[in-house]
Amino acid sequence: MKKIINDPSAVVAESLRGLGLAHADLLEVVDEPAVVVRVDAPVAGKVAVISGGGSGHEPMHGGLVGPGMLDAACPGAVFTSPTPDQVQLAVQRTDGGAGALLIVKNYTGDVLNFETAAELAAAEGTRVESIVIDDDVAVKDSLFTAGRRGVGGTVPLEKIVGAAADRGEDLDGCLAIARRVVANVRSMGLALGAPTVPHVGTPSFELADDEMEVGIGIHGEPGRARMPVENAEGVVARLLTPILEDLPFTEGDRVLLFTNSMGATPLLELYLAHGIAERLLAERGIVVERRLVGPFVTSLEMQGMSLTLLKLDDELRDLWDAPVRTAALRWGC
Template sequence: MKKLINAPDDVVAEALAGMALAHADLIRVQPDPLVIVRADAPIANKVGIISGGGSGHEPMHGGFVGRGMLDAACPGHIFTSPVPDQMLAATRAVDAGRGVLQIVKNYTGDVMNFEMAAELAAAEGIEVATVITNDDVAVENSTWTAGRRGVGLTVLLEKIVGAAAEAGADLATLTALAQRVNAEGRSMGMALTSCTVPNVGRPGFDLPEGEIELGIGIHGEPGRYRVALAPAAEIAAMLVAPILEDLPFQRGDQVLAFVNGMGGTPLIELYLMYRELHKLLAARGIHIRRQLIGNYITSLDMAGCSFTLLRLDDHLTQLWDAPVLTPALRWGH
């Protein structure tokens, strides 16, 4: 294992310390319990938006804390859920009296711990609502989940709901909006390699040189099935077909197309994959109205990518286009 680290146990804390130094104008990092909070939180007359999960998916979630997106994020150890104390601390830090919305990826530990934190916050008089993302079409149940996993759509949902919160929407409106975004989006991922967790020191699963894994999750877990390595056009078709069938998307739909890197794939390959996705959707009469290409929800050093399609209307497009200023996502300022 070759990694730019000091000690495996210190990776998360030291990375967050670096993040705090680099983006002191946008975020602050509270050390105990460990929480990343928007620098100007709590914000008067605004619903707080929080999320979180295991580390190793950077820039998810801490990189999305800032104006127009999240108010706080709770980082767990690598691929491990944060604990309720972190979520409660995040809730307290962002509550301005209008309630707090939790955005939770559908992983068993995350769901359970956020639920406990919401109960503790409610006992303190803080109104909390929760929306669970479960956009992964690859599996219904896995080692990590009961039901579908929450993956790439979480990024898009945090941006859209964050824009609505910034504009002053109330908790009920934001909850309904988040549920709608979750219902209108689907994702599918693939891997060329596994990833290496620093504390483990070896790849999470063995993937032979001439094979790829389809339907992988973001914790280094294997996917739905393995196939022989193929040209990018064929891989793109394997990813997009189950997405289009699942919703289902229809001719005339307008979508936000998100090509996400898993951490070890260069942008030249991600743009190539976007080209293939664009061709496949155009052939089906589906118009890409907005797009996002890059590493936004990763799996450490895994080589691979995921596709996410979100069906858009004018309102969702307007919220996507609204200004955002975070360490990892920024436009309109």
């Protein structure tokens, strides 16, 4: 294992320290328990939008804290759920009097710990609502979930809900918009190689040189099938077809297409894949109105990619377009 780290047990804390120094104009990193908070939090009268999950998926979630997106993020250990006290502190630090909306990926530990934190915050007098994202079409269940996993759809969910909160939507309004996004977003990923968790020191799974895993999870969970490696046309079709069939997406739909690197796939290959996806969608009469390409939901250094499609309407498109200023996403500011 070759990694730019010191002590594997301190890798998250040291990384968060660097994040805080690099983006001190946007966010503050709180220690013990670890929370990443908007530097101007709490914002009076604004719904606090909070998310989090295991580290190793950077820039999600700490890199998405800032105006127009998240008010706070709770980073767990690598591929490990954050604890209830982290989420409780995030609510305390960002509550501007309008309540908080928790965005939770559908993994058992995340769901349980965020639910516990919501109960603790409610006992302290803060109204808290939760939305669970479960956009992965690859499998119904995994070792870590009851139902579908939350994956790439988390990014447009956080962006759109963050914009709704910034424009002054109340908690019920933010929750209604979040539910619309969850109902209309689907994702699927693929791995060509495994990540190595620092404190483990060995790859999370093994793939032969001529194999790929279709439907992989963001922690390396098994997918739909292991099969011989295909060219880019085959890879994109294998990801896109089940996404389109699941909702389903049909001719005339307007969509956001998010082409994501799992960590090690370079932009040269990612843009190539994105171009294929756009062409395949156009052949079906599906209109790509908005795009996002890059490593935003990673799995350490996993070689692979994922595709996410969000069916858009005018309001969701406008909320996506609204100004955002975070470490990882910036436009309109």
